[in-house]
Amino acid sequence: MAGGHGPTTLHRDPAIDRHYTLRENYEAYYRWTPKNARYALIFLVAIPGALLYTSYKFEGKINFEAKKRGESIFEK
Numbered sequence: 001m002a003g004g005h006g007p008t009t010l011h012r013d014p015a016i017d018r019h020y021t022l023r024e025n026y027e028a029y030y031r032w033t034p035k036n037a038r039y040a041l042i043f044l045v046a047i048p049g050a051l052l053y054t055s056y057k058f059e060g061k062i063n064f065e066a067k068k069r070g071e072s073i074f075e076k
Helices: 012-025 033-059
Strands: none
Touching: none
């Protein structure tokens, strides 16, 4: 009842094992390249900066309360 009798039925996939190993040890294989630096700049500076700029630009100018169809959500 407890198991452990006979051959194991789990067949490990070598590709998945390699993927897990690379994910656990990515520091040893990762290198900064121009492409990686570009992605880091976009995701760590450009996108948050654009969101911050947009939020400050529209702060207090948008109101979603009790709007009827056809009315603008922008404050005048």
